[in-house]
Amino acid sequence: MTTDAAEDWKHWHEQRTATVSASHGPLALRATHWIEDHPEGRIPDMPGRWAVDGDAVLLTAGESDGVRVAGRPLNGQVRLVADLGPAGDARVAYGERRFVVLVREGVWGVRDFDPASPARQAFRGIEATSYDPRWSVPGRFTPYGRKRTVRVGNADGRERGLGLGGELAFTLDGRESTLQVTVQEDGSLWAVFADSTSGHGSYRFRFLKPAAPDARGRTTVDFNRALLPPCAFADHFICPFPPPGNTLGAEIAAGERNLLR
Secondary structure, three states, rough: HHHHHHHHHHHHHHHHHHHHHHOOOHHHHEEEOOOOOOOOOOOOOOOOOEEEOOOOOEEEHHHOOOOOOEEEEEOOEEEOOOOOOOOOOEEEEEEEEEEEEEEEEOOEEEEEOOOOOHHHOOOOOOOOOOOOOOHEEEEEEEEEEEEEEEEEEEEOOOEEEEEEEEEEEEEEEOOOEEEEEEOOOOOOOEEEEEEEOEEEOOOOOOOOOOOOOOOOOOEEEHHHOOEEOHHHHOOEEEEEEEOOOOOOOOOOOOOEEOOOO
């Protein structure tokens, strides 16, 4: 079973490397622009005019701007709600670039994904620790009575709300620990955590995505699959920092650690 788990981890690591280095993966992000910072509607190095229009973004462009929306040249205006899928599927294209519309706490923005970004060109791989079964342990999820929101710092220097749905308890090397986690739409869990290696030996914080708990709250806490957050690949992501209580005293020498230099 350990051999199978190690082989599964190897495939997972290879897939992760392919995903982050894809044409419009995290490494391709050149910039995140908040439209309110550009009241005149002109965003540096991006064609057209961008404006907030109620619960959407209004993009105005002419044929000479070279913008395409849903595969067709834009000559006029279009209202855009937030993109929910991967960047490569974004509706707005400019050559090989993709412009992804997003909204955070009512603030609208647009991300510029460019396959020719310097970060993508310089990418050498992800430093990750090989599979070790001792980092995969049983966990038990206990939901909160109702969803909680805590304010945490984000990688862009702003503070935003982080929704939390419950607590994940587990024992690692004889030490009982807990993480506050978000419950995602498919029932799986998501945690932002730090540990004693964070900032020296590992990136300053990482993500963990355990599978959806069963009816008794049981799931697996597998730090072999600890993930680098998107902001490890590009400075323009707005990743949340760990909430209070999610800095583990243990040394989690597992999973993705840093980018290869």
